[in-house]
Amino acid sequence: MYLSSFLPDPDTKSKQQKVEKGMDKGGGKNTSAYALVEGSDILKLLKPRADFSHKGTYGHALIVAGAAETMGAALLSAKGCLYGGAGLTTLSIPESGLTALNTSLPEVMYLDRDALGLIKKDATDKYNAIAIGPGIGKDKQAEKILEQLLKAKRALILDADALNILSSRTDLLSNILPHSILTPHLKEFDHLFGEHKNWESRLETAVTKAREMQIVIVLKNQYTFIIDEQGSVFINPTGNPAMAQGGMGDVLTGLITAYIAQGHTSKDAAVLACYFHGKAGDELAARYFNVTASKIAMQIPKTVRRILNR
Numbered sequence: 001m002y003l004s005s006f007l008p009d010p011d012t013k014s015k016q017q018k019v020e021k022g023m024d025k026g027g028g029k030n031t032s033a034y035a036l037v038e039g040s041d042i043l044k045l046l047k048p049r050a051d052f053s054h055k056g057t058y059g060h061a062l063i064v065a066g067a068a069e070t071m072g073a074a075l076l077s078a079k080g081c082l083y084g085g086a087g088l089t090t091l092s093i094p095e096s097g098l099t100a101l102n103t104s105l106p107e108v109m110y111l112d113r114d115a116l117g118l119i120k121k122d123a124t125d126k127y128n129a130i131a132i133g134p135g136i137g138k139d140k141q142a143e144k145i146l147e148q149l150l151k152a153k154r155a156l157i158l159d160a161d162a163l164n165i166l167s168s169r170t171d172l173l174s175n176i177l178p179h180s181i182l183t184p185h186l187k188e189f190d191h192l193f194g195e196h197k198n199w200e201s202r203l204e205t206a207v208t209k210a211r212e213m214q215i216v217i218v219l220k221n222q223y224t225f226i227i228d229e230q231g232s233v234f235i236n237p238t239g240n241p242a243m244a245q246g247g248m249g250d251v252l253t254g255l256i257t258a259y260i261a262q263g264h265t266s267k268d269a270a271v272l273a274c275y276f277h278g279k280a281g282d283e284l285a286a287r288y289f290n291v292t293a294s295k296i297a298m299q300i301p302k303t304v305r306r307i308l309n310r
């Protein structure tokens, strides 16, 4: 299989560039080999729910998201995290969203925005994973929250408006810690790292930036590319156009956060989340013409169970 099969550009130089099957064959330090994620890779990464385990075993995730008009993005991320199996999920939203949170997701806890300043360095507080971005907006207040979290010197999952803020505050990029995960779609990526004429050059930049910053980049599209800290590129084959609806990325962010909370590395968390997100969408698309983001989140435990039972 060739790289061009996974790119929307009809005419790309890399037509003859081979994509290997199986994650173990990912590109090394100085190569740009592409590896296709397969179900067998996912089975190797999944951690079973162990006997005698409890909520503490599966980590505590914190998601900083939402604003008055985009509270839905926060709720969808929290839903992704909850259904992704985090032991505990806490959502930091504006207080105006509390009733919506308590009525729609009673399992999820709330953290006041003012308490974000208490997040400690080096994971010495109770959160095993921290995500910021879905629906937080791009105003000064959102910028301040992002700056504050970056100061805590923790690896973060950065999505949506957090990426938009970084595009206009590029000085903050140097505060992103190694093993952080950036989840841009095409436009967010180009705003952040410059305009690209085609996907091949966009991918090259993603590889360079992931290596330079020692981060994981989840470059979202029909086939999402996951680029790890060494610049290895993993292509996610799951997902379909029935999933092209708002809020889908918010759920993905919650899922990634759930897998980090459960102790996976940044690359593995991103690979697992993208695979299951798309696979849930594929299962639903067999029955529904289009699938909503909420439905994807709720399908995740069934999808994971099915794959484990294979």
Ligand SMILES: NC(=O)C1=CN([C@@H]2O[C@H](COP(=O)(O)OP(=O)(O)OC[C@H]3O[C@@H](n4cnc5c(N)ncnc54)[C@H](OP(=O)(O)O)[C@@H]3O)[C@@H](O)[C@H]2O)[C@@H](O)CC1
Pocket: 069, 070, 071, 072, 073, 074, 133, 134, 135, 136, 137, 160, 161, 185, 186, 187, 188, 220, 221, 246, 247, 248, 249, 250
């Ligand atoms: N319920 C809620 O509260 C929801 C809240 N949300 C939250 O709101 C915030 C802003 O989100 P947003 O959708 O307004 O802006 P953003 O995602 O930057 O898109 C802007 C434009 O970019 C383009 N574009 C996007 N994807 C593309 C792609 N893959 N490939 C190519 N182009 C692509 C497309 O432009 P077009 O192609 O239509 O010209 C699109 O119109 C953010 O924080 C998010 O989390 C949403 O999640 C929805 C549910």
Ligand SMILES: Nc1ncnc2c1ncn2[C@@H]1O[C@H](COP(=O)(O)OP(=O)(O)O)[C@@H](O)[C@H]1O
Pocket: 160, 185, 220, 221, 222, 223, 224, 238, 239, 240, 241, 242, 243, 244, 245, 246, 247, 248, 249, 250, 251, 252
């Ligand atoms: N046609 C498609 N095929 C497969 N996956 C898709 C398709 N359209 C969207 N998605 C997935 O949905 C998500 C969209 O993310 P994003 O653009 O950030 O959405 P939002 O901001 O509305 O939450 C990505 O994970 C992307 O891979």
